[in-house]
Amino acid sequence: MCRWTVTQGAPVAWFSSCPCCRPPSLLLSLTFLILLLLLGPSSPSPLSASSSSLLSPPLDSEKNHDAPGGTPPRFFTSHPPPSSSPAPLHASSARLPRATNVSSSSATVVGRHVRSSYNHLQGDVRRRKLFSYQKFFLRIDKRGTVNGTKSEDDPYSILEIKSVDVGVVAIRGLSSNHYLAINKKGVLYGARDFGPDCRLIERIEENKYNTYASAEWRNKKKHMFVGLNANGKPMKGRKTRRKNTATHFLPIVVQPR
Template identity: 55%
Template sequence: MCKWMLPAPGLLSDSSVGAAHAGLPTPSLPASASFRLACLLLLLLLGGSSHGGCPPGLGRDPLQALARGANCSWTLERHTRSYNHLEGDVRLRRLYSANKFFLCIDKTGKVDGTRRKNHPDSLMEIRSVSVGVVAIKSVSTGLYLAMSKKGTLFGSARYTPSCKFKERIEENGYNTYASLRWKHGGRQMFVSLNGRGRPRRGHKARRRHLSTHFLPMLPT
């Protein structure tokens, strides 16, 4: 940290004042003053980010403060940022299962799979609600994907804790979605579509099963 303190006018030596009035060369800056000046110039080059301790109205310009004879100090600060793993991020995707079905939620709240690539009920809004947790909503019907205590998938008109799913990227590049609220015998319950495109009960699905693997695809 470098600090620059302007000397008060009364602290100037008599010899310096006399030399100035007589037109004689003023003495060179001592080593400590030269070091402080070098520090100030370095801070100017790096764009010092703080002006705390300076009188109001002087802004961020050290030269302006020096011209006014202000007693200020500048420090380089490290600004921390909070990264919440895309919390609040919204993605429009179609969830394409490894069984080659697109996940759908129709207007009655029925969850199913379709092979139609551009089915309107398959376009989902995937919103990150906390670290690694998402809410999935059908854009066309406005219903949220939800899982009951028994592991049944359904479309919910209201956003509830049953609509939260833990999103995880598996080694094969597909995602799995496990209920955040409900478990069965201590095991996670997953969103799953069987070989006919029908939803499976969450307690019958396992992370290793391809029926639980979904690829979020960009809409076309």
């Protein structure tokens, strides 16, 4: 057994080197330090726990959300400041609407070269000579007879072409004052007064010549055209076709005198 000797006025002296004989307060402090060293990495200290709880509130909210009866977490999202420049347009959003041709939709005749886009000619009077593909000038005399002539100076070959509707014209002899007309049977004649027989559809063909068909009458749903044969005589409308060059005329401008 170890003995403790206490001297009055002197500090406590240790007479034994045995650890079990050391004072109990020192042994407890050493044991506490050893436990702190062993348990330090696995369990956070109270100060670190409190600081981490203050610095990371979203973790506590996640725990509360996982726990039964907890409040849902609040998510904070940062929005970028609005930019002054507009967003770039993509190819799909930059498409331009297609342009619509209003005048072509109002055409009365189907065809690529119909004068459907010549709205500015409506009501305008054009002074022309109609030179046929057969080398004749179309003429209308005072009796209302329609035929062809080779003479370039024939006054009855001077015609006035006036637009009365989209793609529809009226042709009048300047000297005879008769209108070029086609009746129901396809006969070509000169009418003193303007009527339904005088309404002619004007169309530009692929060879740059014009054709003139009756806007009122048809033969078995086919157009009847103004035409001159190889002798300069008028053709019946029932025997005419658009592809037949006998129905093709070239408008020649007449210079005013």
